[in-house]
Amino acid sequence: MSVTEEEVPADRVVETLESLLRAPPFVRSPKLTRFLRFVVEEELAGRGATIKAYTIATQALGRGPDFDPSLDPSVRVEAGRLRRALDEVYAQHADGLDIRVSVPVGGYRPRFIATEAAPAVADDAPLPDPAEVPPPAPDRPSPTVIGLTPRGQAAIIALLAGILLVLCIDLGLTVSARMAPGPAGPPRDMAVRGQ
Template sequence: MSVTEEEVPADRVVETLEVVLRAPPFQRSPKLARFLRFVVEEELAGRGATIKAYTIATQALGRSPDFDPSLDPSVRVEAGRLRRALDEAYAQNAEALEVRITVPVGGYRPRFGPLEAVPAPPEGASVPEPGDAPLPVTESPRAVVAGFSPRGQAAVIALLAGILLVLCIDLGLTLSSRLAGPPAIPRDVAVRGR
């Protein structure tokens, strides 16, 4: 359950959700509307702990079961769009809403609170996305590189190794053809050409 859910009855959250979903940002983007409805309904049903990038992608955004959130940042990107759409919806409909629904940066579980209890970010403030946070410093020499998961790192290394191999083969063929000199012309072809 979300931290602030105790303070707001579920029926008020549902009423607010319906008003928010009628706001222009969500009318323009059915994908964002599905995303928001999914996370709010899952949280209210007591399944907030299962709200992860994979479940959002496969159950709300229509992605296939082979979706890999470590290789595809689309859920994180949509979450950023969702946060901006929520801010816009609240700016446009503040008088009609009693409950603020937020999706805090760093996760996808929604929070619910009285409208005045959860202030909107200041105008023009940039809010980092979950993947934009600085990587923690670890003592392991095998620390995460450039935000890639170990599986992503292996894929990048394999790709670079393949490119290096192709370049080495190409260089080797070029050098061997130059060292061999011009191709030999068979004697009978040389005689016929005269």
């Protein structure tokens, strides 16, 4: 396929988007479908500069206004899944997709590149059996290292740091109490022996 850097008409991008969303990776994942539809529609509407992790999370992925992309990597994780899904579709199901939609690493703004259509398949070539598409998986939060959200992980770390601080203070008080001089006079054990 040869690539051209000409401007791609919006109607062709919309047609390509609808074709992409019918491909198995997107049929299986409503979250990826919402992500891709959102970024493409925002770009076509001239609002590409506003496509950020926060807007994707709150407007496409259903997160609340308190979403903090610096604490929650879910948009970055979903963007990686989106890039892999697009690569899979173009590698396996590129028939009729003469526009390549990509989301370059380092951002979330999509790019639209016109490609030459692949040569037609010979009439006598066997057609592949249509693959059955499994039912869509329910939306689940992305897995994290220890099964907690980043905010939950931060809370656990803060709790552990607090416990460590209390233990250090207790140890310091115990050591200083043992090293402090006792009351004036002979030690108690000597006073007992002297009687």
